[in-house]
Amino acid sequence: MPVKRTEKTRMPAREARVRARDFQEVNRGYTTFHAAFEAERCLRCQEPICVDGCPVKIPIPDFIHAVAIGDMAGAAKILRTSNPLPAICGRVCPQEIQCESECSMVKRCESVAIGHLERFVADWERTRPLAVMAATTRKEKIAVIGAGPSGLVCAGELARLGYPVTIYEALHAPGGVLRYGIPEFRLPKAVLDWEIGVLKATGVEIVCNVIIGKTLALDELLDKHGYAAVFIGTGAGLPQFLGIPGENLNGVMSANEFLTRINLMRAYEFPEADTPVRVSKRVAVIGAGNTAMDAVRTALRMGADEASIVYRRSEKEMGARVEEYHHALEEGVKFHWLTNPLEVVGNAEGWVTGLRCQRMKLGEPDASGRARPIPIVGSELLLPVDNVILAIGTTPNPLLTRTTAGLLTNKKGCLVADEQTGQTPKARVFAGGDAVTGAATVILAAGAGKRAAQAIHDALAPRR
């Protein structure tokens, strides 16, 4: 019987003052006790609508029930058959707008902490020896382009269905945004490496340093290298700039550059690691999505005295997950809401000294449905800062589409592909994740990868 408690079991987190200065994970994770205590709250609805809120359709009440009765192995198995990256999704998914927002309890009290439980089960699984599940039973080879969330999940699914799969990754290490974008304190590399290890154990081959579209053409994969189908999961990695004066001053960089230097290239270990990053005393991050939160919290950990968010809309329109926002607040990040950057100001040597901004007020909703920010006349101000980090969004990288005939992109540079199957206008080529949707979430990309894997399977092994 479910136990009535109105509040979620809180996620234990490290003390803000301490954690804001190191890169260790913020959340500690549930103990077995916490997990059992929280799992008891699940109502086990006859028609679990929480599952509808999950892009990969995890049978949520089933795995939670397994936790409640102490069957961790059972819970892990349920999770893994529907989500190949549970330890990652349990950490980075915006559950509050997905499964947890659909939870029947939300109407009366707090939802079940589905995300925390997912993470708990996946972490439990990581302490066990790897159970290898797949065996190659099919002869058609499949190529996956990009070892980010959608590519990893697509490859994992295809391997589970028995296909030999090779992932081609442009960088020197797999993971995509999970490696270069999301910081250690939110997603430890050990967790990512473990999940990738699971994939490799199921037979997925990962080849790094190969840029499809440059090193090899996509058509070569199909025609010369004998792949029966190709999945494109190249993400949305192209950083956008504002186009305001002073943007190329020394000390201005994209969040992608900042985070890549630190996460992928380990600049926090400089000079032991060779790639440096310059973090000054006062850092301003422009934007208020998850990437902006990652960048601003990373700046604190790299030793900034003051790290602030500059955003032209208000707290309500912010794109970041609630948890990240709260963590940032606790850690001492400052927020300049309704503040629009006009110009980066520099000194004679070309280094940033400030950010000239203008105050805004909110007007009618614009095309995006969010309130349109309107400048307030005569409200200019100068924020004294020595680093400006732009986290105003990314678009799909045009590298592959520029060099491949038969693919189509829309106005925003996103690949055209069927929403359900991921089929592109080009035969035998599928696509999914941020490359198709534009920058979205890990789990949406995972869902697209999973559906495309099924579509590839349906195409190659039609069900009679």
Add this chain to the structure above:
Amino acid sequence: MPRILETRRLTPVTKYFRIDAPLIAASAQPGQFVILRVREGGERIPITIADYDRDAGSITIVVQEVGATTKRVCALEAGEEILDVAGPLGSKVEVPPGGHVCGVGGGFGAAALLCLMRELTVRGDRTTAILGARNRDLLILVDEVRPLCRNVELCTDDGSAGFKGFVTQRLAQMIRGEGPGRPDHVIAIGPMAMMRAVAETTREAKINTLVSMDPLMVDGTGMCGGCRVTVGGRAQFACVDGPCFDAHQVDFEEAMRRNKQYAREERQAADRLACAAAGE
């Protein structure tokens, strides 16, 4: 991991490498580059592809020791492997066919002229290479470039080989009709200051000029924007849109300033490496 097939010291600070990299050799084009990494925790550094041999499946690069990472690369010998080699990256050099093309190679920039001059000569362009260095001993790959183009002009600051003076002075003479004569297209590869001087030399004569920009890079695939260069007032990513750009449109001053962003850290890393070497 790609294996080094052959190495050669060209000058005390430059080294020639032929590397087994069949996929890159098969698709490389003049003007493109590779990204190298030589150790765990190492930097990703861009190096221009000097040449490629599609049949042998090898590429050639020339590395100049300027910092810790390039020193580490130059310590490698034939038979050893390079941790990561990714490419070919960037776009190929585009020159309209049929004209007189002058490739200007300053210092180790001469290396990049190998495949470029060969391709242009083979397709029937009239080709001239101007190779410049401080003195005769620092001129590199002269014998290799010579058979690949119609004319080779050598320049040294001290006159120890060829023309006494800068590459730009010889180029100016050519523009006035001397030597191999006025070029229709100029492509300059080498130190930023030299490329800027070439841009100034050809600007008034309105000669199409390309320069191969060498900004700081991280990924080399268009992901970070660290390599952005202002060309004609617009930000361009050198690793994707370049590295070759219209010389008369490039904001060299900004590019040179941006290249020094990490000068302090680069010195620190080089000193550290030198100390480690001395301690051995």
